[in-house]
Amino acid sequence: MIDKLMMSLQFPFVRYALIVGVLIALCSSLLGVTLVLKRFSFIGDGLSHVAFGAMSIAEVLELTNNMLIVLPTTILCAILLLRSGKNAKIKGDAAVAMISVGALAFGYLLMNIFSTSSNLTGDVCSTLFGSTSILTLTQAEVWICAILSVVVVVIYILFYNKIFAVTFDEDFAKATGIQADLYNLMIAVVIAVIIVLAMNLVGSLLISALVIFPALSTMRIFRSFRSVTICSAILSVFCALSGLVVSIAAGTPVGSTIVAADVLMFFICQIIGAVKGGIRV
């Protein structure tokens, strides 16, 4: 098994997969904490479906680079959803459900009508579950993922204190002159970017898991925002790496193996949390 792994590492696409996997796992866990605490996890779910719809349009148009359509569409929807989520008159989650299910149906329909591919079910399946897509990344895609991930991490570090203030108590933040709306908007845009990135790794149906599991796991054990953020990043990277390694060695689908690792970690953290009653850090 080790031999097989070593041999695989000689292929550039395997190395790309590992690099991109780690970066994406890092990004997705960072905002997971905010998403979970702001009760926005449903937005992540909705956006991933939107990204699927956009992906099908891109596929139908046969663009060389899908990101050109998927990224702007998802960002736009993130902003729209955030707006509607705040508006008490239109129920936020109803709007999300409408958009996400609509995008899913529309995307599949488009692919069915226009696709020239002989293996339609396979295409759809890999967009939804990410099956092997991470192993088929081109060098250009690796670069885009790497650059976007670094941008996300830098933004997160620079705005960490503001994100905390807005997440903890939005009213206080607004009352004391913090531009909460601006930062909410920024959070929505960054989430959209992360979702589009993560789609490469685990496919659109499993993104939410990648985003919320590390946060939920560490929140069981740690008691300060900073330790939860740092540890969920570490946990997420660890799960992504082990998931990737296992999937390469055992030939299992990448996305579901990573998510399985996240779920396993969640239960381990539950147990630790229950036993220790929380470490105070």
Place this chain on the structure above:
Amino acid sequence: MALITVKDLSLGYEHRTIAEGISFTVNAGDYLCIVGENGSGKTTLMNTLLGLRAPIAGQIITGDGLKRNEIGYLPQQTVVQKDFPASVYEIVLSGCQGRCGFRPFYTKSEKLLAHQNMERMGIEDLAHRCYRELSGGQQQRVLLARALCATRKVLLLDEPVSGLDPVVTEQLYKLIKELNEEGITIIMITHDINAALRYSSQILRIGGDAA
């Protein structure tokens, strides 16, 4: 020019008006107490002053170049989710955020200020505890320390002594008075009429017939 001038203000939610015809002025260095029975609209008035909700009618004019990030605020209730991981120190320090503008990190002096205010509220030893595991009175003190961090010109307090024991209540009134003497303008909602009479320079009554 007064710090805050309120002219003929009407408060309410959607189409239901709760209080109308509220007019008063607050000058720099004033100590204003707002009293009134439950549900008369005191909290709503404060939220409107803070710009968290729009007035139904009337005007709020700020003067003396008062900026939003010079205001400290203690909410009556902070709905913090049960599972929010945040240490006391992180929360108190977040009161300094308004001073930062677009600067990403806190300065040494802001961190010092957070420690000083925790000391003032007697919660220095709780600094690394998790907020949601504290008692109601301890939580109130954490939020007060955060409000003090944000205060540079005006401090708005919505029932600051609710949930505090008599000793801390007395300390808090003294502290607020000291701040007032240092030149901070205080606007405080309270049900404690005796304290209002003893410390404040003006009393505003909301609701009833004297509105």
